[in-house]
Amino acid sequence: MIRALHRWPGLLALALVTVLSLSGAALSVFPAAERIVAPQAETGMTVATLADRIQSAYPGVEQIRRAPSGRITAYWFDQGTPGAAVIDPATGQGAASADPNQTQRWLTNLHRSLYLGDGGRIAMAMGAAAMLCLSFSGVLLVARRVGGWRNWFTRLRGPLAGRLHVEIARIAVVGLVLSSTTALWMTASTFDLLPGGGVPALPVEVSGETGFAPGQMLVLAETPVTELQELSFPYPGDATDAFTLKTDQGTGYLDQGTGALLAWTDLTGWERISQTIYMLHTGQGAATLGLVLGLIALGVPAMGVSGVVVWLARRRGRQRIGGNQPAGRAETILLVGSEGGSTWGFAATLHAALTQAGQRVHTAPMSAFAPERYPAANRIIVLAATYGDGAAPASAKGFLDRLAAADRAPDAPLAVLGFGDRSFPAYCAFAKAVAAAAEAKGWPQLMAIDTVDRQSPQDFARWGGALGDAIGVDLELCHQTVRPATETLTLVSRRDYGAEVQAPTAILHFALPRVSLWQRFVGAGFARFDAGDLIGIMPEGSPVPRLYSLASARRDGFIEIVVKKHPGGLASGQLRPSNPATQSPPSSAAIPASARGGAAPR
Known part of the structure; x- marks a missing residue:
């Protein structure tokens, strides 16, 4: 049941989760890059100081925004012409263009909705749900494969594709659960399925005065730039309007004539959770975490390909x-x-x-x-x-x-x-x-x-x-043994000894078959092995291999076994013929080594 819950969502949603992961991995780079290139406010700078500097440089400023990366952007009107720039907090002057990065915008739309509007958002949410299902079912399958939670990081065996699939999964699963869960939360928020926040209404009782400098406002002077999200200026000439301040703590209004705080509402619990989830998912405000999650996301295509290979191999085998x-x-x-x-x-x-x-x-x-x-x-x-x-x-x-x-x-x-x-x-x-x-x-x-x-x-x-x-039933078992896949080995050298003590023995040294990377990935060809693992030698006229302990490891670059002649022994008789001049044993076909140290056949 668990394997089916892991297999079918993975196969059906493979293309979707691949697009999600690759686009997400690419997007994870931008917060870190933005953090590096954006001019940062000096330690202790207040919003009052920042607003005063920007207003001096751009008298028609309408809004100041601070991104989680620390990048500050100002928007203004100059004789009816709109303008915007990334601001250097030290001077209040523009330091770079505020135009959005087109590559980032394209990737964001692909990641969120596949350019398909609300239908695409729902499809990508289904991809995130499939990833969550794959993560939880994968955790249970890994635990079952390694023999329990205590053996989570135990050494794996088997074909490269299966080992790669599990190795990536048991490292990446925490990040994948985090990314998919936060994606589902953000989708629910987009469709207004979560409780909203409480934003205060603009009070009617304003002073009716104008012209109080934001640099002199006490609330702005007590608010560090590091907590600023947005400061909106009142509409020019409208004495009923007010300054709107949004910070990490909440939202408030300031009188443009007196600088007094007119109303304030703290962030609700839901809003704080939503902001945290936004940070965790996008990396905005947590660039290092974003890069880690992006790196983890790159493992999804690798797990997808290796998972398909494992599935096909299991169906064949x-x-x-x-x-x-x-x-x-x-x-x-x-x-x-x-x-x-x-x-x-x-x-x-x-x-x-x-x-x-x-x-x-x-x-x-x-x-x-x-x-x-x-x-x-x-x-x-x-x-x-x-x-x-x-x-x-x-x-x-x-x-x-x-x-x-x-x-x-x-x-x-x-x-x-x-x-x-x-x-x-x-x-x-x-x-x-x-x-x-x-x-x-x-x-x-x-x-x-x-x-x-x-x-x-x-x-x-x-x-x-x-x-x-x-x-209490009539049971007749007629089993037909299937001959295993074999590969011919080339004998390189042979050393005989023990004849003088009536224990004829030979050390047989075979060349290691060439195995391509693809064969190793799909589990074909000769498997990796260590000294003490078993190799199955297929005698002529037999469907069942005889197992011998290996005296070499794959890194040695050769295959070596020690064969003692047993009276009537089928495999030993063919591997160690009576005439030592026979340099190539009649049965040099072998199945890949896979079992360790003197055990039973598979």
């Missing part, structure tokens, strides 16, 4: 489960722990056989374990591979933590089937850990834990017969 029933109606819950995907193939075979036997079956990753969602379940079956020295595979992250945190074990009895390779010490270690944790929790057992060695269809069929007897 995962066995499709036909007729998957909703969890709430299923009699049998089938949970799968897989690192590379092969265990999903066994799950699909079991799902189909149980469905044919008349069962309602729900199949899901072990990471989605949620007993409260299985009210109709009569049994829960776990198919679990192992990663490394007993660690949980990718689709089982967090399972043991959820089981440990549960108040009690599920009522539906449990069956655990492990997948591994008996040639390694950690054979089916994770499946055994699941069975032990279930027993400690008091979870009823449907049948004892069993294992499948090297993806053996015979082992699987034998276990399936026992499962059928346990649940």
